[in-house]
Amino acid sequence: MNAGLKVFAPASVGNVGVGFDCLGFALEKPGDEIIARFSNNKGLKITKITGKKGKKIPFEIEKNTAGFAAYKLLEHLGETERGIEIEIHKKMPLGSGLGSSAASAVAGVMAINELFKRPLEKKELLPFALMGEELASGSRHADNVAPSLLGGLRLIRDNDTLDVHRIPTPNGIFASVIYPHVEILTKDARGILSPTVPLRKMVQQSANLSAFILGMFNSDIELVRRSLKDIVIEPQRAALIPHFYQIKEAALENGALGCSISGSGPSIFALSQNSLIAENVGEAMKKIYTDAKIEFQLFLSPINHEGSIKL
Amino acid sequence: MNAGLKVFAPASVGNVGVGFDCLGFALEKPGDEIIARFSNNKGLKITKITGKKGKKIPFEIEKNTAGFAAYKLLEHLGETERGIEIEIHKKMPLGSGLGSSAASAVAGVMAINELFKRPLEKKELLPFALMGEELASGSRHADNVAPSLLGGLRLIRDNDTLDVHRIPTPNGIFASVIYPHVEILTKDARGILSPTVPLRKMVQQSANLSAFILGMFNSDIELVRRSLKDIVIEPQRAALIPHFYQIKEAALENGALGCSISGSGPSIFALSQNSLIAENVGEAMKKIYTDAKIEFQLFLSPINHEGSIKL
Numbered sequence: 001m002n003a004g005l006k007v008f009a010p011a012s013v014g015n016v017g018v019g020f021d022c023l024g025f026a027l028e029k030p031g032d033e034i035i036a037r038f039s040n041n042k043g044l045k046i047t048k049i050t051g052k053k054g055k056k057i058p059f060e061i062e063k064n065t066a067g068f069a070a071y072k073l074l075e076h077l078g079e080t081e082r083g084i085e086i087e088i089h090k091k092m093p094l095g096s097g098l099g100s101s102a103a104s105a106v107a108g109v110m111a112i113n114e115l116f117k118r119p120l121e122k123k124e125l126l127p128f129a130l131m132g133e134e135l136a137s138g139s140r141h142a143d144n145v146a147p148s149l150l151g152g153l154r155l156i157r158d159n160d161t162l163d164v165h166r167i168p169t170p171n172g173i174f175a176s177v178i179y180p181h182v183e184i185l186t187k188d189a190r191g192i193l194s195p196t197v198p199l200r201k202m203v204q205q206s207a208n209l210s211a212f213i214l215g216m217f218n219s220d221i222e223l224v225r226r227s228l229k230d231i232v233i234e235p236q237r238a239a240l241i242p243h244f245y246q247i248k249e250a251a252l253e254n255g256a257l258g259c260s261i262s263g264s265g266p267s268i269f270a271l272s273q274n275s276l277i278a279e280n281v282g283e284a285m286k287k288i289y290t291d292a293k294i295e296f297q298l299f300l301s302p303i304n305h306e307g308s309i310k311l
Numbered sequence: 312m313n314a315g316l317k318v319f320a321p322a323s324v325g326n327v328g329v330g331f332d333c334l335g336f337a338l339e340k341p342g343d344e345i346i347a348r349f350s351n352n353k354g355l356k357i358t359k360i361t362g363k364k365g366k367k368i369p370f371e372i373e374k375n376t377a378g379f380a381a382y383k384l385l386e387h388l389g390e391t392e393r394g395i396e397i398e399i400h401k402k403m404p405l406g407s408g409l410g411s412s413a414a415s416a417v418a419g420v421m422a423i424n425e426l427f428k429r430p431l432e433k434k435e436l437l438p439f440a441l442m443g444e445e446l447a448s449g450s451r452h453a454d455n456v457a458p459s460l461l462g463g464l465r466l467i468r469d470n471d472t473l474d475v476h477r478i479p480t481p482n483g484i485f486a487s488v489i490y491p492h493v494e495i496l497t498k499d500a501r502g503i504l505s506p507t508v509p510l511r512k513m514v515q516q517s518a519n520l521s522a523f524i525l526g527m528f529n530s531d532i533e534l535v536r537r538s539l540k541d542i543v544i545e546p547q548r549a550a551l552i553p554h555f556y557q558i559k560e561a562a563l564e565n566g567a568l569g570c571s572i573s574g575s576g577p578s579i580f581a582l583s584q585n586s587l588i589a590e591n592v593g594e595a596m597k598k599i600y601t602d603a604k605i606e607f608q609l610f611l612s613p614i615n616h617e618g619s620i621k622l
Binding site for chain 2: 008015020021022023122155157165193194195196197203204205208210211214223227232
């Protein structure tokens, strides 16, 4: 058995407060790893899954996020008959709101593309990764898949045509992300949302989204601070997350530019203008869950501009 | 009687399709002119109003858009007792959706500021101009006042704090604006709108707004074309405007980047990547109202980057 190759796909923060279903950025860690190698058998096979921590991750290709995405790419390449083995090493929590399924899907397509010596450009992998994400989440949104694959802060104008754009970010911007160990299913987090939004709130939210992007583009930190405010989704989902408003208050008091729910939660992210502030923000978040005796993981990371890579 | 000084404030396109109540740009023409001079009487007085075309524009300061804005600025300057005369020359249609009341309000404050040798910077005049606009329209929105005063394409993040930002635009961008002579009151155009928006539409609309701004910023003309689409407001208001969809189709067929309702209508604007295309678009729009025997005015203009000026 040959050693194969290993790829990494990072966690990501979807929605980013102001950009429900259309904005996301990649973290440097955590993330998933996939090892892929050619084998003498026929077709794609998942030989190992680690790190699933009691969760049921199926070995069947058509039910596995990474496997399905990989298979779809193999179909495109006309290589479904080739003997390929993949090992999936989940190195990040599932159901955390950190784009775990997106990371798996991205790692799946990256592994195949690397195995075949990059027949496609990275951005051409996006539709295949999205098929894996779609299998896992039941909806077609690239706000985790796009940053996990391509890196950076990404605006997804359209999920059907995958009209995806990089938003430049000021140097030093750092994220503090805390994941309390409670489970929220994306489906439940979607179900709780009102199907309509008051027109006035739409105006304010979309003006904030635009101003947030403009602030990032112009390195106008204070504009980022004023505009990173979710008045539509966060108020509806906050109750699903223990001590959400305490965490948020602590983050803002310690200098974060903004703080909101990562994806559909329960993870909470804060953005700060440098790593020192982000560390203080992280400490303040930590203290609240420690005092409340809630288990958690804390991640500190700059915005990852590379996205998924071969290790 | 001294000659006084003369200021000009341009028309503007509010909403710009994708940016309901938060986006607007200034035109080079048409616009309003105000002549202001010191007098020997006490207090501010409107001595002449021309160009009102049968519309009732009140001479009372507290009921007149330009007069009220001017008076509010005089209050701020502690000069309400000073004898001042202003003449208002309406050189653009009222109730057209081209920011007529905003232009009057802006010209009012500009005239006073010039008369007193610029005690305030231009952007500091914004709140006073907005008071005039508020008197006229009954709501506090700076999407016409800000571009008319300051020029350019403007994002208004927040109307209360007047958090207003310039969006750079690609060289050459040109507007074709057609005003059919039917009257729509802003109040009616607001009344027709559903107070809520489906969440999915909010996502698409705000992603389009963000992408439109990004496209302008990056001079990515094709992104501007893909994103200049109003799926929330336009479908609700189109019926108020004669032959709206025919005009729009004609504009797009002739190469416009996008076409939608200016402000609350009935004017329709199209943006094109240069003046030649904008002329063709204008001709195509014109033909439809000519054939339908509807009176109209057509304006062709680049984006006005100066805003209001002293003539």
